[in-house]
Amino acid sequence: MSISHAAETGATAGTDVPGIREVTQEEIERFWENGWIRLPKLIDPDLIGSLLQRAQQLMGPGGDANEERLGFDFETSPASQSYRSPSEVDELFRTVVTSRQLGRNAALLLGRDHATRFFDDILLVKLPLSQRDDRGQPLGWHQDKNPTDRSWIYFWIPLDHVTPEQGAVQYMSGSHKLGPLWRGGACVNLEEAYRLAPRLRSCALSDELTFEPGDVMAHCSWVVHGTDANVGTRARWVYRPSFYPADAVYMGVPSPTITQRGIAPFEPLAHDDFPVIYNPEGTGEKG
Numbered sequence: 001m002s003i004s005h006a007a008e009t010g011a012t013a014g015t016d017v018p019g020i021r022e023v024t025q026e027e028i029e030r031f032w033e034n035g036w037i038r039l040p041k042l043i044d045p046d047l048i049g050s051l052l053q054r055a056q057q058l059m060g061p062g063g064d065a066n067e068e069r070l071g072f073d074f075e076t077s078p079a080s081q082s083y084r085s086p087s088e089v090d091e092l093f094r095t096v097v098t099s100r101q102l103g104r105n106a107a108l109l110l111g112r113d114h115a116t117r118f119f120d121d122i123l124l125v126k127l128p129l130s131q132r133d134d135r136g137q138p139l140g141w142h143q144d145k146n147p148t149d150r151s152w153i154y155f156w157i158p159l160d161h162v163t164p165e166q167g168a169v170q171y172m173s174g175s176h177k178l179g180p181l182w183r184g185g186a187c188v189n190l191e192e193a194y195r196l197a198p199r200l201r202s203c204a205l206s207d208e209l210t211f212e213p214g215d216v217m218a219h220c221s222w223v224v225h226g227t228d229a230n231v232g233t234r235a236r237w238v239y240r241p242s243f244y245p246a247d248a249v250y251m252g253v254p255s256p257t258i259t260q261r262g263i264a265p266f267e268p269l270a271h272d273d274f275p276v277i278y279n280p281e282g283t284g285e286k287g
């Protein structure tokens with residue numbers, strides 16, 4: 001199985017994929033207020049079902065059979081079993097994640113009709129604690145850092161039913177307005193989050209929600225979020241791709257993924273491996 005970053009499937013970036021709807025104006029407004037938004041039935045449940053099947057081919061029916069690919073998959077986390085970049089090895093993931101609709105939705109949510117690039121994707125399977133206590137732990141409160149000078153969009157896409165006891169994502173509403181609060185990516189407990197950033201006490205915690213296949217969460221950079229443990233009995237399957245404005249500039253945050261592609265600090269984060277999937281001036285274009 002290849003793990004190179006280039007698309008090898010022949011799927012064309014920026015093509016229309018039936019079964020993905022556009023976000024509504026009301027959703028966009030609420031997203032800006034809170035830094036996250038629940039998007040009911042964003043994606044056709046049948047398409048999600050097909051993605052789940054593909055994910056299970058990659059990770060096993062229980063989501064626990066894939067071996068970490070050294071130097072490629074992230075260090076295994078006690079919060080989930082992961083599989084990095086399924087879109088590099090599976091055509092359906094590639095098609096969905098480079099769809100014009102997701103690119104346009106990212107632009108609409110960010111509030112500017114900009115060209116959008118796809119950055120990367122990952123499968124996050126939170127295993128029941130009863131089955132694997134090293135893959136079903138809570139993921140502490142954190143902000144998603146990004147290496148550019150502007151906000152990104154992350155879609156949190158359940159591939160199956162997800163109930164609160166399985167460790168769905170929770171947000172501190174409005175916390176994106178506080179900007180970067182502590183070392184990017186660091187996960188902390190609630191008490192520590194409030195100590196580091198006392199203003200977070202004024203940000204309501206979102207409810208732990210239930211998801212049907214096709215329901216999606218979207219969040220932006222800097223909104224504080226985390227997950228509880230999976231105290232249920234079933235694996236929690238989530239697919240998590242990220243997108244950014246094509247005119248965003250790389251700020252030099254250390255990232256092998258970026259520097260290996262010859263992109264220098266303060267240049268636009270532009271490369272064929274981060275394809276333009278939506279361009280307001282026309283259909284999507286490659287690179």
Ligand SMILES: O=C(O)CCC(=O)C(=O)O
Pocket residue numbers: 079080124126139144154156168169225226227238240
């Ligand atoms: O649900 C998860 O496993 C991770 C959630 C998260 O931190 C994210 O989507 O950025």
Ligand SMILES: [Fe+2]
Pocket residue numbers: 142143144225
């Ligand atoms: Fe996150």
